[in-house]
Amino acid sequence: MDYETPQFFRVMQYAAAADRDVIDMVSGNPDWDAPAGITEGLHEYADLGGVDYQYPPSEGLTELREEIAARRNVDPESVVVTNGAGEANHLALAAALDREAGREVLLTDPVYPYYPGKTKLLGGTPRYVPVADDGRLDPAAVRERAGSDTAAIVVNTPNNPTGAVYPEDTMAELVGIAEDCGAVLVSDEVYDHFDYSGKFASALGVDSAHRVVTNSFSKSMAITGFRVGYGIFPPALRDAARTRHMLANVTGSRPAQYAVLKALRSTDREYYAANRDRLEERVATFTDALDDAGAEYSTPDGAFYVMARFSGFPGTMANAERLIDEAGVAGMPGETFGETRADWFRFALVTPDVVDAARRLADFFE
Amino acid sequence: MDYETPQFFRVMQYAAAADRDVIDMVSGNPDWDAPAGITEGLHEYADLGGVDYQYPPSEGLTELREEIAARRNVDPESVVVTNGAGEANHLALAAALDREAGREVLLTDPVYPYYPGKTKLLGGTPRYVPVADDGRLDPAAVRERAGSDTAAIVVNTPNNPTGAVYPEDTMAELVGIAEDCGAVLVSDEVYDHFDYSGKFASALGVDSAHRVVTNSFSKSMAITGFRVGYGIFPPALRDAARTRHMLANVTGSRPAQYAVLKALRSTDREYYAANRDRLEERVATFTDALDDAGAEYSTPDGAFYVMARFSGFPGTMANAERLIDEAGVAGMPGETFGETRADWFRFALVTPDVVDAARRLADFFE
Structure with missing residues (x-):
């Protein structure tokens, strides 16, 4: 079996090497504190x-x-x-x-x-x-x-x-x-x-x-x-x-x-509830901003990922790299997850900057 | 594949359940401090x-x-x-x-x-x-x-x-x-x-x-x-x-x-040297005492195990259990390691009580 750097790491490395600030919405690394x-x-x-x-x-x-x-x-x-x-x-x-x-x-x-x-x-x-x-x-x-x-x-x-x-x-x-x-x-x-x-x-x-x-x-x-x-x-x-x-x-x-x-x-229930509430708020904030950007998106019932689709801009690795370079937002290309989501991108809500990210996307696609 | 409790754990469990104090010479768990x-x-x-x-x-x-x-x-x-x-x-x-x-x-x-x-x-x-x-x-x-x-x-x-x-x-x-x-x-x-x-x-x-x-x-x-x-x-x-x-x-x-x-x-070299010296001393002490017990044994050039053989007492699991119950020393039966060592026992020198262990073995076999 050949070793393929998992696509997650590939996108993260590309984002880290970018010649600009990039909002990381790639990894599944929580940005909130452990208990x-x-x-x-x-x-x-x-x-x-x-x-x-x-x-x-x-x-x-x-x-x-x-x-x-x-x-x-x-x-x-x-x-x-x-x-x-x-x-x-x-x-x-x-x-x-x-x-x-x-x-x-x-x-x-x-x-x-x-x-x-x-x-x-x-x-x-x-x-x-x-x-x-x-x-x-x-x-x-x-x-x-x-x-x-x-x-x-x-x-x-x-x-x-x-x-x-x-x-x-x-x-x-x-x-x-x-x-x-x-x-x-x-x-x-x-x-x-x-x-x-x-x-x-x-x-x-x-x-x-x-x-x-x-x-x-x-x-x-x-x-x-x-x-x-x-x-x-x-x-x-x-x-x-x-x-x-x-x-x-x-x-x-x-x-x-x-x-x-x-x-x-x-760890008490409040710890888990506070993290869940924070994520739910981020989902709302990010999807509201995606509305402004005219993007189609999924509203998750759980986990902390939002999938979004931008007209005429399929979810390829090349386009993920363009979003990093030109919009300053790193998301996962949907094609990584399968054929049915090849038009989409996945954004992980592991950053407090979700409004800024959505604004950057809106600016890029306007 | 069937799950076999590895023989190490089997002997350790048997020793832990024994109705007497047992010197543990089974595990490879160091008994000295981490740096x-x-x-x-x-x-x-x-x-x-x-x-x-x-x-x-x-x-x-x-x-x-x-x-x-x-x-x-x-x-x-x-x-x-x-x-x-x-x-x-x-x-x-x-x-x-x-x-x-x-x-x-x-x-x-x-x-x-x-x-x-x-x-x-x-x-x-x-x-x-x-x-x-x-x-x-x-x-x-x-x-x-x-x-x-x-x-x-x-x-x-x-x-x-x-x-x-x-x-x-x-x-x-x-x-x-x-x-x-x-x-x-x-x-x-x-x-x-x-x-x-x-x-x-x-x-x-x-x-x-x-x-x-x-x-x-x-x-x-x-x-x-x-x-x-x-x-x-x-x-x-x-x-x-x-x-x-x-x-x-x-x-x-x-x-x-x-x-x-x-x-x-x-960690400086002295840490490693002190542990090596301690083990080398234990080897000498244990093998000297095995001499007194009339046992045949290996003198290791490295690692921290001594193999010993007792006349008419092969290295079977049953005999390992007898050593635990009757001598108060837990060692690994040699048959666990292969045919060539079926007559032997392996004793791990992960206890300061190696003299006591050898004395117990001498008493048992005298």
């Missing part, structure tokens, strides 16, 4: 030393697994603490494919590009189900494409890049489809704390031997660099997930796990 | 917050890669900072196998059990080259078994469990064999700071497109729980290693990387 418990937890851990600096259990610190399990109302044995949701998704896909019950992985179009990347690395074949213009995923379209060769169905709710939040009945139907065709539904829910619709429904709501839920603290606690996530695996997939985790990574990094445990216990 | 720079680095990092809490580059913090590259006298582009040497070895083996130039992985007997585990996970076939009784690896024996189906040759120097340190000419010959049969020599050198012989020779000493060197700070800085290691990859294998690293883990944990960078810059 105080993270910093306190790291200080506390730093002073422990000795045995606390040594290997945690492979599946993660026992107290962290228990804390996660209690919050998600699952058996602690089902939880594997991973190196971010990235590893959790990798373990889930590998476990699904290793069953030798199909090589096909159903993904949505548009898609978070790491999913097809992981699928191909693991020897699977990605197949795409287009979602509606507003991001809705029609379970009937999934069922139509699912079959005996389907090893896994991967969804992301709230969704990056569309901002869709799949309702409870959709999640139940997706689990049902996985069961019916002997596949595994992998539900990546890393944006679950950023649901503006009140309709977010975790796949955990449906008990099934055919679903894995993945998550991380990267977005909810604004610590993408810590690499603490987890997967919740049904009994039949646990051994495969644990074995691969052990053989690929041994275990995750303990300072980060300790800090997350501390923060989980000490 | 002060680790603790200071974590405190410093904790106070940074903001963007410093977000994703580092996928290949690791740039300054850490540069620091490693400068110390190892290699191009920073060749360095991938990994989630411990465990991930570095995984990436190296995967890169070797992904070339589709053979499925066989040559390992030594005895072997560090994770190597065959990783090999099988990645679809390779382990094949073993027995080493001499004193741990020496005869390159001629490797050459005899190597061929066109050999994808990789994995060695560990200083060696766990034998304590052998492969001299410079052995390393050069191993690289030559890898070149001659189109394989990749993977040299895992995590115990390089624990060389009592003065003969340690890194595979980096031979420039070649056919060798990968892996290492970590887990042992040298007594931070097995931090998960910071690295691989040094030749140009032809870099893309494969980076791609898999990105798709499996995205990147490693930044708090740990930051602390290691700080410690690399602030």
Whole structure:
């Protein structure tokens, strides 16, 4: 497999090298603060030393697994603490494919590009189900494409890049489809704390031997660099997930796990609510300004991305570079996420300068 | 693949559950302190917050890669900072196998059990080259078994469990064999700071497109729980290693990387020398006491394990459990490491109580 600098990094590097100031709306790096418990937890851990600096259990610190399990109302044995949701998704896909019950992985179009990347690395074949213009995923379209060769169905709710939040009945139907065709539904829910619709429904709501839920603290606690996530695996997939985790990574990094445990216990609801409210406000501000710019756009129900389309200016890498050079705004070209969004750009609301960004876009396109 | 609790954990759990005090000589967890720079680095990092809490580059913090590259006298582009040497070895083996130039992985007997585990996970076939009784690896024996189906040759120097340190000419010959049969020599050198012989020779000493060197700070800085290691990859294998690293883990944990960078810059030679001297003293003390116990044993040239054999008491799991229950000493059964050491036990010198441990063994066997 050739190494391709992921397109995210390519755009970020281009923006960083630009000969002007550029508003970064590319990365998924939160620009708000982590909860105080993270910093306190790291200080506390730093002073422990000795045995606390040594290997945690492979599946993660026992107290962290228990804390996660209690919050998600699952058996602690089902939880594997991973190196971010990235590893959790990798373990889930590998476990699904290793069953030798199909090589096909159903993904949505548009898609978070790491999913097809992981699928191909693991020897699977990605197949795409287009979602509606507003991001809705029609379970009937999934069922139509699912079959005996389907090893896994991967969804992301709230969704990056569309901002869709799949309702409870959709999640139940997706689990049902996985069961019916002997596949595994992998539900990546890393944006679950950023649901503006009140309709977010975790796949955990449906008990099934055919679903894995993945998550991380990267977005909810604004610590993408810590690499603490987890997967919740049904009994039949646990051994495969644990074995691969052990053989690929041994275990995750303990300072980060300790800090997350501390923060989980000490962070109140207001922290999450304040971040969600801030993002919701940014969505409103940015989309209002896009209106002024005459752009078509999506209003996300969740996550923190807005997709926008500018007449006669498709979402290519070349045009993303033009926006950086000529408008001073860095966004992701929609073609990165799939055919259905090739006309669009994705803007991450990880900057307070969303009004300025929209004004720059309006100026550029006027 | 079935999940087997690695035998290390099985013995540790058995020891922890024993109805008596047990001296732990099973784990590879250092019982000495990390350098002060680790603790200071974590405190410093904790106070940074903001963007410093977000994703580092996928290949690791740039300054850490540069620091490693400068110390190892290699191009920073060749360095991938990994989630411990465990991930570095995984990436190296995967890169070797992904070339589709053979499925066989040559390992030594005895072997560090994770190597065959990783090999099988990645679809390779382990094949073993027995080493001499004193741990020496005869390159001629490797050459005899190597061929066109050999994808990789994995060695560990200083060696766990034998304590052998492969001299410079052995390393050069191993690289030559890898070149001659189109394989990749993977040299895992995590115990390089624990060389009592003065003969340690890194595979980096031979420039070649056919060798990968892996290492970590887990042992040298007594931070097995931090998960910071690295691989040094030749140009032809870099893309494969980076791609898999990105798709499996995205990147490693930044708090740990930051602390290691700080410690690399602030730790003086005396820290490493004091730990090496302490271990060398423990080797002498423990082996003297084993003499009194009438046991046969290996005197390691490096790493921190002593293998011992007791007449009529083979190195089985059942006998390891008897030693825990009846002697109060936990060691690893030799059969875990391969056929050639089935009569032996491996004792990790990660406790100050080595005299007491040897006395307990003497009492048990008298």
